[in-house]
Amino acid sequence: xxxxxxxxxxxxxxxxxxxxxxxxxxxxxxxxxxxxxxxxxxxxxxxxxxxxxxxxxxxxxxxxxxxxxxxxxxxxxxxxxxxxxxxxxxxxxxxxxxxxxxxxxxxxxxxxxxxxxxxxxxxxxxxxxxxxxxxxxxxxxxxxxxxxxxxxxxxxxxxxxxxxxxxxxxxxxxxxxxxxxxxxxxxxxxxxxxxxxxxxxxxxxxxxxxxxxxxxxxxxxxxxxxxxxxxxxxxxxxxxxxxxxxxxxxxxxxxxxxxxxxxxxxxxxxxxxxxxxxxxxxxxxxxxxxxxxxxxxxxxxxxxxxxxxxxxxxxxxxxxxxxxxxxxxxxxxxxxxxxxxxxxxxxxxxxxxx
Numbered sequence: 001x002x003x004x005x006x007x008x009x010x011x012x013x014x015x016x017x018x019x020x021x022x023x024x025x026x027x028x029x030x031x032x033x034x035x036x037x038x039x040x041x042x043x044x045x046x047x048x049x050x051x052x053x054x055x056x057x058x059x060x061x062x063x064x065x066x067x068x069x070x071x072x073x074x075x076x077x078x079x080x081x082x083x084x085x086x087x088x089x090x091x092x093x094x095x096x097x098x099x100x101x102x103x104x105x106x107x108x109x110x111x112x113x114x115x116x117x118x119x120x121x122x123x124x125x126x127x128x129x130x131x132x133x134x135x136x137x138x139x140x141x142x143x144x145x146x147x148x149x150x151x152x153x154x155x156x157x158x159x160x161x162x163x164x165x166x167x168x169x170x171x172x173x174x175x176x177x178x179x180x181x182x183x184x185x186x187x188x189x190x191x192x193x194x195x196x197x198x199x200x201x202x203x204x205x206x207x208x209x210x211x212x213x214x215x216x217x218x219x220x221x222x223x224x225x226x227x228x229x230x231x232x233x234x235x236x237x238x239x240x241x242x243x244x245x246x247x248x249x250x251x252x253x254x255x256x257x258x259x260x261x262x263x264x265x266x267x268x269x270x271x272x273x274x275x276x277x278x279x280x281x282x283x284x285x286x287x288x289x290x291x292x293x294x295x296x297x298x299x300x301x302x303x304x305x306x307x308x309x310x311x312x313x314x315x316x317x318x319x320x321x322x323x324x325x326x327x328x329x330x331x332x333x334x335x336x337x338x339x340x341x342x343x344x345x346x347x348x349x350x351x352x353x354x
């Protein structure tokens with residue numbers, strides 16, 4: 001293995017460009033080649049980073065000495081491509097979701113074990129300092145008994161967004177709509193903080209866009225620890241509002257809003273007993289002024305830093321022969337929750353997760 005880990009990227013669209021920027025910002029990583037079925041897109045990204053472009057990723061695998069390959073293609077292609085890369089002996093980082101079917105996910109896990117390589121799936125917000133802080137507090141049981149956890153994703157995507165790629169908003173390649181594509185990060189964080197989901201009851205609909213899948217969805221959750229929760233998501237909330245992850249327990253509460261800690265109150269920090277009607281007071285973090293656009297309005301506005309942290313975590317796992325924070329076994333949980341939501345919406349029944 002070379003001193004720097006050598007990376008290739010499959011898929012040179014919006015997310016592929018983000019990965020390229022994150023990789024090239026890491027001192028012990030080297031972007032070597034990129035591939036895309038649209039040659040012009042591969043050429044454009046290759047020229048920007050002075051690497052080799054390919055229109056066929058099989059050719060890239062055959063010609064280049066690569067340690068890690070990032071897969072940034074439509075969701076329904078993730079499993080097939082990851083399997084081929086792993087069988088070539090390379091480690092794999094897959095953009096979310098891991099894949100859109102249970103069968104593909106199980107085959108990815110089987111091949112990963114067979115090939116003896118590492119597999120990581122992007123859930124970059126697990127690496128946000130605020131998320132880590134709240135997760136540490138959960139681990140310390142600082143919130144007491146968890147009773148309620150909510151994820152609210154009121155985003156906006158125009159019809160032009162869905163029309164920009166034939167795969168967007170389709171069952172075959174996107175695997176769903178606002179839940180599988182835009183909301184999976186928030187759903188992952190919710191179940192990472194609150195614990196495994198036991199059952200769901202859900203509704204989904206298409207209310208704004210011309211698309212196969214859903215642009216609005218709501219679900220009621222029961223967690224394995226007995227807590228309840230909700231997911232509410234849409235890409236029809238013009239012009240896009242704040243994403244919120246809310247964690248409530250009998251000894252504390254926290255709200256993460258657009259990746260910042262907007263509220264935290266723990267009983268252990270109170271100097272006086274809270275009265276019978278509670279209090280609205282809490283720790284409000286200093287909010288950093290950011291550009292007008294966020295991922296709620298523009299997927300290209302995603303932060304590079306958290307992606308870089310997750311890629312660095314994968315590099316650590318490779319060098320130490322350890323396990324990435326979000327390996328394939330962890331990454332399948334949010335997909336299973338979303339698939340259960342779709343099943344509930346179709347059957348109008350509560351669905352229990354295995």
